[in-house]
Amino acid sequence: MDKTGFTHLLPNKDSCHDCFKKEQCLAKQLTISDVEGLSALISKNIKYRCGDYIYRQGDTSENIFIVKSGATKSLINSVEGNELVIGFHFAGEVLGFDAIDTNIHASSVLALDNSIICGFSRQLLDRLCTTDATFQKELIARFSHEIVRDYQLLILINKKTAEQRVAIFLLELLVRMGSSRGQVIHLNLVMSRADIASYLGLVPETVSRVLSKFERMGMLVVKKKKLQIVNDQLLVKYSNNQPLQKLPEPNAMEGNAIPLALLY
Amino acid sequence: MDKTGFTHLLPNKDSCHDCFKKEQCLAKQLTISDVEGLSALISKNIKYRCGDYIYRQGDTSENIFIVKSGATKSLINSVEGNELVIGFHFAGEVLGFDAIDTNIHASSVLALDNSIICGFSRQLLDRLCTTDATFQKELIARFSHEIVRDYQLLILINKKTAEQRVAIFLLELLVRMGSSRGQVIHLNLVMSRADIASYLGLVPETVSRVLSKFERMGMLVVKKKKLQIVNDQLLVKYSNNQPLQKLPEPNAMEGNAIPLALLY
DNA sequence: GAGGCAAACTGATCTAGATCATTTCAGAAA
DNA sequence: TTTCTGAAATGATCTAGATCAGTTTGCCTC
Structure with missing residues (x-):
């Protein structure tokens, strides 16, 4: 029946109006008619199979992407040739913020699963930013959010077992x-x-x-x-690094007199 | 003579017009008159001494800051109480992007040296974003740049000696x-x-x-x-992990017969 | 269902960098 | 100048996790 492997992911038509993810969309605060009017600048429901690249490090940036269903990973290829995974992205998340400044993607993103992703052309992005203050605020908020998320990864990597x-x-x-x-x-x-x-x-x-x-x-x-x-x-x-078998903290004694023998 | 320790850092008057860093400023593409008209929303040349906090993790975000001279570090306090340095910032760099989404700073920034820093009120930021498309583009570009810089730190930390x-x-x-x-x-x-x-x-x-x-x-x-x-x-x-004393690669032998003794 | 294959698991060993313990040093205070 | 103090340097030891070397497992394809 479903030879494509995608049908179950698409309970709605190919339109923003019926999108079941519209609440999480970057353009959620635009009225439906706004978006439909700009429809030509949105690539809706692009299908990616597991392993397909959404974009590659070094590519010119054409779009901002929004994951509608499925999952992706982003990675950076180092000069030595090995790849470093820097993130996983699920439904509702935006891809492509790394290329707004330079127009060149600093990372690659590929599908980990059959995924449905919408693309907003950069042209649309610019247009909405100038014409729609709310959209612009939402975009900047997502940028800020992404920066905080990067901090979290730094914390996760740093000095943890x-x-x-x-x-x-x-x-x-x-x-x-x-x-x-x-x-x-x-x-x-x-x-x-x-x-x-x-x-x-x-x-x-x-x-x-x-x-x-x-x-x-x-x-x-x-x-x-x-x-x-x-x-x-x-x-x-x-x-929190508090495994079961851990011994009680040294200061568990506090309140009691500390035996001199332990101090010398 | 200079008891404050700051005079040598301030060869210009307290005005954007004469700012010697204006080329690197976030608002560089605004005409001088634009900025001067909004002058009340810019705190110019705030002085910080070594060790002073510009803002603290958890603070409500009032401003975006631009380092004019000196140096700062940003850090995150973990739940366990130890602090993690996540960046150093020099003249021309923008501080405070981490709080645009939530309005709460996710990191602290403090001066490593006597530093002069300008503050743009969030109100001004919002205003310029809606009225000035070029400013808005510059802001978004700096966000994107910051994200790419975070990637670089991730690469630096990951699997390097x-x-x-x-x-x-x-x-x-x-x-x-x-x-x-x-x-x-x-x-x-x-x-x-x-x-x-x-x-x-x-x-x-x-x-x-x-x-x-x-x-x-x-x-x-x-x-x-x-x-x-x-x-x-x-x-x-x-x-690049190519120290001087490193032995030649194993495949330096390629082309020659490999002595059996080395294989067993 | 057999064969092939890549991912995942596991055990043995090794090592880069952490930890702990001093010592050295430079600048501030007296 | 001497003393004091905190940062930095250095030496000895330890260990978490990497590396290496298999083995096991699940999943294709024929």
Whole structure:
């Protein structure tokens, strides 16, 4: 029936008016008629298969993209040739902010899954920015949001243990996938262990080992790309580097007299 | 004579018209009269002493700032209480982009030196954005630039050796300080070893050791905060992880028969 | 259902850089 | 000048995670 693999992702027609994601769209505050009038400048519902590039590092920037469904990763190819994953993007997120200044993409983005993505031409972007103050504000807000998100990744990478990184990553995924906490959650890891490792500044083997350990601790059940979070409270503990077996803090004694023997 | 320590930084009057940094200013493309008309919304030449905060993480955002002279660092305080340096900012750079979306600063910025900084009220920012298309474009371009810069820091941190990190950091400083390459350069490190270490995802001792090693290799002369770059070509080699003493690659043999003894 | 293949997992070993413990040094105060 | 103080340098040791070397697993294709 569905030979394309996309039909289930498209419950609506090829129009902004019926878009089931319009609440998350960059242009959400424009009236429908505004957008429809500029329809020629929007490429709606472009289909990407797993592994397809949305754009490549070095490409001239033609569009800003909005992920409607599916998932993508963005990466940077270093001079030495190895690639560094710098982000994962899900429905509602905007792609292409890296090229507004220079017109050249500083990163590549590719689909991790069959994905539907809309493109706003740069021309439309400029036009809306000058004619529509609300749109412009929304755009700048998203820029700012992106900068704060980058900070978070820096924090995640900096001086955290492998276990913390993986725990934080999983919790972040839970939030972004919109799952509520405190119950058994099924998570479909759309990215490979190597992708996660690159993103977290680790090596695939380490990610694998940490996931296995977390499984042994009863926090989750791992079955390749299918993850089942069983105990997210414990996951939170690990994300703060407070594993179960940790000894009480030295100052747990405070309030009692400290034996002299411990001071000398 | 100059008891304030600031006079030498201010060769011009307290006006945008005479500002010696106007070419680098966010509002550079506005005509002088435009800006002067909005003068009440610009706090010109605010003086900060070494250690003063320009703003703190969690503060409500009142202004966008432009560094006119001096230097600042931005940092994030983690939940555990330790601080992470995420950037250094010199003349011409804009501060405060992290709070445009939420109105709350996600990071703190403090002066590393006596610094002169101008503040644009958020109100002015909004006004210029709606009335002046060129200003708005410039602002968005700077946002995009900031995002790309964040990518660079991610690359710097990710999977690079301590020597690479320090070498890249020094080369980056050379560029940002505007020094031309290929000659002996005097560099005044305005930040501490601890700041550099935090920024590079290392520990102060490691930064110290690497600088000492670079000195032994004849690349630079270290005298606390005064650095003298003697051989920047070698620094470039180290930044690519190609130190001098490295053995020839294994495939240097290719073309010759490989001795069986090496295979077993 | 067999064969092929790439991702994921696991165990053994190694090492870059962290940690801990001093020492040195430069600038400020007295 | 001497003393004081905090940053920086240096040496010795330790360890988290990388690296290397397989093995296992799930998923194609025929």
